Amino acid sequence: MPAAPTAVPSGSAAPPKQPRGKASAVLLSPFAQVVAAILLGIAVGAIWPGGADTLKLLADGFLRAIKMVISPLVFCVVVIGIAKAGDLKSVGRIGVKALIWFEVVTTIALLLGLVVGNVFQPGAGFAGGNPQLDADAVDEKTAGAELPGVSGFLLEIVPTSAVGAFAENSLLQVLLLAVLSGAAILHLGQNKAPLVLDLISQASDVIFKIVGYVMKLAPLAAFGSAAYLIGQYGLSALSSYGKLIAACYGAALLFIIGLGVLLRVFTGLSLWRFLVYIRSELSLAVATASSESVMPRLMQKLRGAGCGEAPTGLVLPTGYSFNLDGASIYLSLATLFMAQAVGVDLSIGQQVTVVLVLMLTSKGMAGIPGSAFLALSATVAALDVLPAGSVALLLAADRLMDTMRVVTNLLGNCVATFVVARWEGLLDTTAAKAALAGKAAPETVAVPVAAAPGIPAQTDGPHATVTAESATH
Numbered sequence: 241m242p243a244a245p246t247a248v249p250s251g252s253a254a255p256p257k258q259p260r261g262k263a264s265a266v267l268l269s270p271f272a273q274v275v276a277a278i279l280l281g282i283a284v285g286a287i288w289p290g291g292a293d294t295l296k297l298l299a300d301g302f303l304r305a306i307k308m309v310i311s312p313l314v315f316c317v318v319v320i321g322i323a324k325a326g327d328l329k330s331v332g333r334i335g336v337k338a339l340i341w342f343e344v345v346t347t348i349a350l351l352l353g354l355v356v357g358n359v360f361q362p363g364a365g366f367a368g369g370n371p372q373l374d375a376d377a378v379d380e381k382t383a384g385a386e387l388p389g390v391s392g393f394l395l396e397i398v399p400t401s402a403v404g405a406f407a408e409n410s411l412l413q414v415l416l417l418a419v420l421s422g423a424a425i426l427h428l429g430q431n432k433a434p435l436v437l438d439l440i441s442q443a444s445d446v447i448f449k450i451v452g453y454v455m456k457l458a459p460l461a462a463f464g465s466a467a468y469l470i471g472q473y474g475l476s477a478l479s480s481y482g483k484l485i486a487a488c489y490g491a492a493l494l495f496i497i498g499l500g501v502l503l504r505v506f507t508g509l510s511l512w513r514f515l516v517y518i519r520s521e522l523s524l525a526v527a528t529a530s531s532e533s534v535m536p537r538l539m540q541k542l543r544g545a546g547c548g549e550a551p552t553g554l555v556l557p558t559g560y561s562f563n564l565d566g567a568s569i570y571l572s573l574a575t576l577f578m579a580q581a582v583g584v585d586l587s588i589g590q591q592v593t594v595v596l597v598l599m600l601t602s603k604g605m606a607g608i609p610g611s612a613f614l615a616l617s618a619t620v621a622a623l624d625v626l627p628a629g630s631v632a633l634l635l636a637a638d639r640l641m642d643t644m645r646v647v648t649n650l651l652g653n654c655v656a657t658f659v660v661a662r663w664e665g666l667l668d669t670t671a672a673k674a675a676l677a678g679k680a681a682p683e684t685v686a687v688p689v690a691a692a693p694g695i696p697a698q699t700d701g702p703h704a705t706v707t708a709e710s711a712t713h
Contacts, residue, residue: 296467306535310536318550338558339558363578398413399416465527535560571612578631
């Protein structure tokens with residue numbers, strides 16, 4: 241006889257819900273929602289280009305909401321990372337190794353742009369060999385801003401006010417404050433430091449929770465940004481700038497393949513699996529044309545992939561200012577495009593000058609409106625063989641390069657974080673492979689929050705364990 245159904249006693253927990261099927265899970269995933277929002281935005285922008293401008297409000301509001309938490313989040317993660325590192329020598333090594341990696345890789349990106357520009361000649365025959373130059377248009381785009389010199393850039397790292405560093409969202413200034421705060425916590429000892437460290441750990445959890453709330457609005461931001469892009473620019477520029485666009489995206493693809501090789505050689509990890517792992521963040525960055533929009537989530541995912549607190553907190557934010565690989569490819573290629581468009585043949589020596597100038601100017605670009613045009617203007621001035629108005633030739637094409645720049649910059653910084661973590665011996669390869677394969681850790685593993693002399697290791701609290709959720713999200 242069939243067994244009688246078992247009654248659920250009053251007051252006991254209800255039977256657990258059946259897990260959602262794979263198909264519905266994929267359709268309801270953040271990645272699917274963002275992709276659907278982008279497609280809908282493209283349709284709205286094409287059908288209703290006049291009203292699409294107002295939808296940019298959705299993307300702008302989302303970016304502001306994300307930016308408001310970036311500085312405090314970076315501060316918390318870096319301070320906790322220094323506490324886990326246990327000594328400032330380790331932090332110094334991570335910083336030096338990151339800067340060495342950044343300089344080498346961005347130089348390769350600049351050279352790659354020159355090679356592709358010389359081979360494919362994207363500016364040859366542009367506008368029938370008679371392009372219209374308008375130097376004033378560049379001034380309008382940059383709103384009179386200027387790139388800081390080397391001394392000015394270094395001086396800007398030091399904040400004039402601790403509050404101002406956070407208010408202005410200056411990541412390098414916040415990083416400096418975080419390193420100093422972490423050093424102070426290490427030297428305070430066990431009487432005071434654990435209380436401060438626990439407060440910062442809890443603040444970090446609160447900020448990540450806020451990020452989770454804001455990220456629920458990501459599809460709206462993707463929709464508004466896509467609608468604005470299509471409504472404002474359309475696809476007509478593709479025909480005029482087709483060779484330049486193809487050259488830039490082709491060079492970026494070659495560079496990303498190279499990043500995959502470097503990641504495999506240095507860490508044994510697959511870049512393709514990492515792309516799948518961050519697909520939601522990648523699609524949102526493309527939709528909003530901003531890598532900052534996904535920085536908090538990337539920090540979570542890199543920590544969950546075994547990179548550790550210190551490498552994630554130090555390398556990733558620093559890369560946003562020092563490691564603009566996509567921008568480097570674009571700048572060197574764009575310089576050759578301008579020269580070819582106006583019929584100027586740059587010698588090898590002049591092209592070397594382009595690389596040297598861009599090695600300096602590209603480091604001061606982050607956060608400055610129209611920074612690409614300022615860097616190109618500085619390069620034109622240094623060469624002294626191109627008309628100043630030639631920079632205006634790129635005004636119509638610049639927005640179409642955002643996807644290339646954002647994706648390449650983002651992947652370059654993530655790969656740098658993995659490589660520096662491995663270089664420093666802090667990469668948990670087992671956790672990284674499990675996360676990239678979409679597998680949760682079999683059990684919770686206790687990780688001490690503070691391993692510095694005089695500060696007792698913390699085996700409970702917000703940042704004391706690595707859970708299955710942190711490994712996969």
